[in-house]
Amino acid sequence: MTRPCIISVAITGSLPQKANNPAVPITPAEQIESTHEAFEAGATLVHLHVRNEDGSTSSDPARFAEVQEGIRKHCPGMIIQFSTGGRSGQGDERGGMLHLKPDMASLATGSVNFGSIVYANSPALIDDLAERMLKYDIKPEIEAFDLSMVFNTAKLVERGLIKAPVHLQFVTSIPNAIPANREVLEFMIKQYEKVCPGGTWTAAGIGRHQLELNKWALELGGHVRT
Amino acid sequence: MTRPCIISVAITGSLPQKANNPAVPITPAEQIESTHEAFEAGATLVHLHVRNEDGSTSSDPARFAEVQEGIRKHCPGMIIQFSTGGRSGQGDERGGMLHLKPDMASLATGSVNFGSIVYANSPALIDDLAERMLKYDIKPEIEAFDLSMVFNTAKLVERGLIKAPVHLQFVTSIPNAIPANREVLEFMIKQYEKVCPGGTWTAAGIGRHQLELNKWALELGGHVRT
Numbered sequence: 001m002t003r004p005c006i007i008s009v010a011i012t013g014s015l016p017q018k019a020n021n022p023a024v025p026i027t028p029a030e031q032i033e034s035t036h037e038a039f040e041a042g043a044t045l046v047h048l049h050v051r052n053e054d055g056s057t058s059s060d061p062a063r064f065a066e067v068q069e070g071i072r073k074h075c076p077g078m079i080i081q082f083s084t085g086g087r088s089g090q091g092d093e094r095g096g097m098l099h100l101k102p103d104m105a106s107l108a109t110g111s112v113n114f115g116s117i118v119y120a121n122s123p124a125l126i127d128d129l130a131e132r133m134l135k136y137d138i139k140p141e142i143e144a145f146d147l148s149m150v151f152n153t154a155k156l157v158e159r160g161l162i163k164a165p166v167h168l169q170f171v172t173s174i175p176n177a178i179p180a181n182r183e184v185l186e187f188m189i190k191q192y193e194k195v196c197p198g199g200t201w202t203a204a205g206i207g208r209h210q211l212e213l214n215k216w217a218l219e220l221g222g223h224v225r226t
Numbered sequence: 227m228t229r230p231c232i233i234s235v236a237i238t239g240s241l242p243q244k245a246n247n248p249a250v251p252i253t254p255a256e257q258i259e260s261t262h263e264a265f266e267a268g269a270t271l272v273h274l275h276v277r278n279e280d281g282s283t284s285s286d287p288a289r290f291a292e293v294q295e296g297i298r299k300h301c302p303g304m305i306i307q308f309s310t311g312g313r314s315g316q317g318d319e320r321g322g323m324l325h326l327k328p329d330m331a332s333l334a335t336g337s338v339n340f341g342s343i344v345y346a347n348s349p350a351l352i353d354d355l356a357e358r359m360l361k362y363d364i365k366p367e368i369e370a371f372d373l374s375m376v377f378n379t380a381k382l383v384e385r386g387l388i389k390a391p392v393h394l395q396f397v398t399s400i401p402n403a404i405p406a407n408r409e410v411l412e413f414m415i416k417q418y419e420k421v422c423p424g425g426t427w428t429a430a431g432i433g434r435h436q437l438e439l440n441k442w443a444l445e446l447g448g449h450v451r452t
């Protein structure tokens with residue numbers, strides 16, 4: 001490992017709510033403080049979902065603005081990545097906060113099943129989000145939940161909608177999407193390096209799988225996420 | 227190649243209409259005759275979509291019944307496979323003709339983008355179609371448009387919703403789904419053989435890709451589709 005590693009933190013996904021886990025940060029103040037703790041512990045990147053007062057996921061630009069402002073103040077230099085994940089709305093709602101110019105934003109480049117739902121990212125939505133990221137000079141983190149999304153990413157680069165070098169996260173172990181399987185990860189990395197030369201990557205897993213994925217990522221030359 | 231090969235024919239996909247190609251068979255009589263020609267030329271399996279009078283895709287059980295009856299009469303012994311593909315409706319509409327007990331029916335085990343649309347196959351719909359196929363003793367042909375669908379298939383077998391050995395088709399070269407790429411096909415086959423031991427498979431490609439896929443399938447031990 002001679003490449004620098006980014007230690008990143010997702011302080012809250014789109015699903016857990018206070019009812020499941022009272023420690024999940026919901027209010028902007030809680031989210032800022034929780035990010036600050038991770039920053040003090042060494043995290044250099046935060047992946048951000050925001051919530052409504054009732055704990056449901058939101059893509060309210062005002063919420064994103066408040067949390068971003070707090071993190072910039074409390075955690076100087078930390079990379080802020082907004083989630084454009086699908087649980088917080090469709091179409092325009094998904095990218096309506098990108099004018100806030102976070103450093104990065106997530107971008108899923110295809111559709112797949114997630115547990116019991118269809119995680120729908122239509123090609124038109126993907127183009128729209130990628131165009132906004134270009135316009136506001138936001139670095140996308142591609143979220144690849146299945147193999148086709150790696151190839152779709154390369155096509156977005158060819159079409160000028162994503163700037164090379166690409167940064168991509170292999171998201172494993174969500175039921176009905178790609179499993180946490182070393183052979184599969186290695187194959188996806190190989191294809192990714194072929195079609196997106198010079199790209200960087202991380203690998204994510206759900207729950208107990210994250211530690212395993214971090215280990216594999218270190219061995220295979222990726223970045224690390226906590 | 228010591229294994230027997232099935233030569234199959236898809237007389238019409240879900241998309242082409244008379245306006246694009248006047249040779250596309252639309253009426254039951256046309257579909258039966260077109261299948262008969264393929265049968266005489268050596269095809270042993272027909273993959274069937276049916277159409278409304280206006281040429282749009284349909285999952286009308288009466289239409290399927292009429293075409294099936296004609297094929298059974300004209301093409302004795304030919305394997306009839308109904309499409310449960312998504313362009314012809316959602317939910318109950320997708321499997322409402324399975325009580326007609328075709329020999330086989332197609333079953334996509336996940337969601338993916340197809341060209342400009344989201345080809346949504348929710349886990350609930352997949353379970354529903356698989357249960358109907360079990361109930362009516364129909365052999366599913368799994369349609370794998372992406373890698374996760376191979377793993378999802380194994381989980382359906384584990385849950386008793388699909389009987390082993392599995393028959394699966396790798397469907398390549400639909401824009402935004404898995405490309406026609408030999409290395410990808412070989413990897414998918416390897417994973418498939420690992421998680422669905424004893425399974426058989428075919429490989430499909432769109433347009434000019436089909437010949438290439440047939441060649442690869444012959445070399446790699448699959449069946450052939452025309």
Ligand SMILES: [Zn+2]
Binds near residue numbers: 032033036074
């Ligand atoms: Zn603080």
Ligand SMILES: [Zn+2]
Binds near residue numbers: 010014049083
């Ligand atoms: Zn997220």
Ligand SMILES: [Zn+2]
Binds near residue numbers: 258259262300
């Ligand atoms: Zn005839």
Ligand SMILES: [Zn+2]
Binds near residue numbers: 239273275309
């Ligand atoms: Zn079909």
